[in-house]
Amino acid sequence: MEVFVAALTIFILALFLGFEIITKVPPLLHTPLMSGANAISGITLVGTLVTAGSQLSTLTTVLGFLAVAMATANVVGGFLVTHRMLQMFRRKD
């Protein structure tokens, strides 16, 4: 129960923090915001690594591989495409 309450505290506070930060992002940058946030949601990767490397059974290894590959695609692709877009918003002069 203690663990649950601690996790709930973090969850709720992070949601509020998210609302506060994101409302300050101007509409100009909403597309990079979306792809950048999307890349951050690839944090699932952290949750997949341990299972993928534990060599427990064929099933967990296959699932682990799939999860690592998809989460990595999400992370790498998301940050890269965001970078490409943000470069365009640099002042040319």
Next chain:
Amino acid sequence: MSQALINLFYLAAAVLFILGLKGLSHPRTAVRGNLMGSAGMLLAVVVTLLDQRIVSFQIILAGLVVGGLIGGILAARVAMTSMPQMVAVFNGFGGAASAVAVGAVVEEALARGMIEQLTSAQFTVASAASGMIGAVTFTGSMIAFTKLQGLILEKPFLFPGRHVVNLMLLVGSLGLSGWFVADPSSSLSFWLMIAAASVLGILLVVPIGGADMPVVIALLNSYSGLAAAGVGWVLNNSVLIIAGSLVGAAGFILTSLMCRAMNRSLTNVMFAGVGATISKSDEEDIYTGKIKSASAEDVAMMLDGARRVVIVPGYGMAVAQAQYVVHDLTQLLESKDVEVEFAIHPVAGRMPGHMNVLLAEASIPYDKLLEMDVINPSFQQTDVTLVIGANDVVNPLAREDDPSIPIAGMPILDVDQSRSVVIVKRSLSPGFAGIANPLFAADNTVMLFGDAKQVAMDLLAAMKQG
């Protein structure tokens, strides 16, 4: 490394994510912000790899390489017009990764006989929740991708009894989740739930039209964050919970902004199937005898005498790839001391902020791209407003208080208040809302028919001659 030390590094990663998102509040700091976010991710991954439960790195490495290549190649090659489908694909990957990751953790707990975990309600409930949200995110995003890419019909596909079928799938997924929570000794109920949720994701997005995809993508973005946060609940991992809820909040804010910009509720966007039928009834009365067609030379003369010009770009301009020529036109006008600004409606393009990216790609400085609320008061002092490939967002019918008008109450750009309006458009065909636009027949409006890119080139040529 002790768990406490690992958690401290996770905390540092979470702080980097927060600073990274904060950096996106201004174009000047945005690039650095994104780099901070990726540094946070790298830190979290490296620290996790030091975990002693990892006995072999082969599978991990293979996954990192395959995923990195797929993501890297897609991101490096995608055209800016295709950004919405790109985000949808990455979103889908994220959702699927969460669902599969939770499945792997459940199988691991079963194989190891980790009774303590399996009997904890936090573990089972969070597994079921993030698995379900992840699966809906995956298949929903894939359908959104195929619609935006034009692989399947963009129009809403409304099958009879869809609300009943969807409700049954929802209840079914929740029931299977309940079964798993009550009896986690077998993973069968978990995987059946994943299957039901996957079908639900497909059927939820299929009835939604192409122009409503910005809302769908924003919502699915929010879901992918919540699914990641769910994985954090399963593993008791704080960085997953923090990062996931930040993304959940971001997606939710963008979803509600998009809905407000169309004056529609989320329920209406998701379930009403708007755009399935196009009414042609009142077009004749509005247009007959009132449409004035102009040539590029006529419009070039109007622009030549103007002191202030506002350009309203719509998705049609991007489809025609006219933004580069529009950039040249802007420069020519500015060299003649004409003030030029761009009016960006919140739903211009196919995802939030999409039009800004397309114009920035064409080297149009971002300080010329003005939001609706900022530019609306200035239309009265505008000599010529050039509407290129936009329709519903400038339709004065939106101001009417008539519920039969699909866009009633939607905030619009007040272009009809400028001295003269030029509409660049292929034909008089209606926009996504399927209704006629009285602006086209207004006294101060002329139509310049043709493909946006060709018209912009003709205008450029005519102005250089004049």
